[in-house]
Amino acid sequence: MPSVPDTAIHLAGDTYVVPGLTNAGYIAGLGIDTSEDESVYEGVPLELLAITHGHADHFSIAHILRDSGARVIAARDDAAMVENPDINIRGMFSWAKPSDKMTTKLFRGIGCAVDGYIEEFNDPRATAIPLPGHTLGHHGFLTADGVLFTGDALYQRELWEQHPLPYAIDPGMVVASLERIRGVPCEWVVPAHGQPVRRTEAEEHIDFHITQVRRTAELLLHGLRDGMTTEGAVAFISRELGLVENQAVYWLAVTDVKGYLGELLGRGLIEFSVRDHVGWWQTVR
Numbered sequence: 001m002p003s004v005p006d007t008a009i010h011l012a013g014d015t016y017v018v019p020g021l022t023n024a025g026y027i028a029g030l031g032i033d034t035s036e037d038e039s040v041y042e043g044v045p046l047e048l049l050a051i052t053h054g055h056a057d058h059f060s061i062a063h064i065l066r067d068s069g070a071r072v073i074a075a076r077d078d079a080a081m082v083e084n085p086d087i088n089i090r091g092m093f094s095w096a097k098p099s100d101k102m103t104t105k106l107f108r109g110i111g112c113a114v115d116g117y118i119e120e121f122n123d124p125r126a127t128a129i130p131l132p133g134h135t136l137g138h139h140g141f142l143t144a145d146g147v148l149f150t151g152d153a154l155y156q157r158e159l160w161e162q163h164p165l166p167y168a169i170d171p172g173m174v175v176a177s178l179e180r181i182r183g184v185p186c187e188w189v190v191p192a193h194g195q196p197v198r199r200t201e202a203e204e205h206i207d208f209h210i211t212q213v214r215r216t217a218e219l220l221l222h223g224l225r226d227g228m229t230t231e232g233a234v235a236f237i238s239r240e241l242g243l244v245e246n247q248a249v250y251w252l253a254v255t256d257v258k259g260y261l262g263e264l265l266g267r268g269l270i271e272f273s274v275r276d277h278v279g280w281w282q283t284v285r
């Protein structure tokens with residue numbers, strides 16, 4: 001009987017990375033997220049599965065692993081999205097029902113019942129670290145062996161080519177979470193998408209991510225000096241960052257740009273008004 005998933009890469013002590021479309025973690029019977037391939041978990045002891053956040057690519061086969069006996073935990077704020085991915089999909093479209101074409105495939109998947117909350121997680125194998133911003137309940141996990149699984153809180157430099165506007169609901173929280181990652185004493189940093197890197201190397205990825213978030217905010221602040229509609233702001237940022245044009249990317253950009261608008265509004269840097277039933281945003285002079 002194998003004791004770890006057969007594609008697992010050893011990082012330190014009992015901590016392994018299970019590579020996949022989403023990198024998962026495996027620490028002596030504790031799983032962190034899941035890869036998409038259930039066969040690698042065959043015969044592997046897994047009694048607890050912690051989900052970093054409520055996006056379907058992070059719990060793609062959780063329901064299968066739960067059927068085989070794993071207890072599944074998620075953060076309070078994300079648990080409903082793990083149990084029912086439709087909640088996230090509808091949230092993206094102000095709770096109305098979007099078409100499949102409008103919805104990224106990363107949000108679509110099979111839900112999994114949640115048995116407990118990460119907030120109550122108390123385990124010698126790992127510590128949960130709140131890293132909100134990508135979602136409200138997003139958490140990372142620091143294993144006892146000094147490996148930090150960051151989920152989608154950190155995007156490595158290489159990913160920005162493909163995703164110049166990575167999904168986030170609150171850029172202020174994203175930056176605060178990146179600073180929290182920087183402060184975690186660890187040997188390895190494992191993002192859900194990308195490669196495990198040593199702590200020292202992670203530093204430049206953190207800096208790069210923060211720089212990109214600040215740059216997008218600056219871009220928007222500058223673009224809004226003569227006022228723009230919400231639709232105009234989405235189009236402006238999408239063009240400036242060179243996003244691919246399709247329905248799913250458009251709707252993700254709507255959320256992202258609203259994230260920036262809400263944050264700049266909260267900081268008093270822009271104003272919102274409604275004129276002729278159209279919403280306008282303008283930089284405060």
Ligand SMILES: [Zn+2]
Nearest residue numbers: 053055134152
């Ligand atoms: Zn995600």
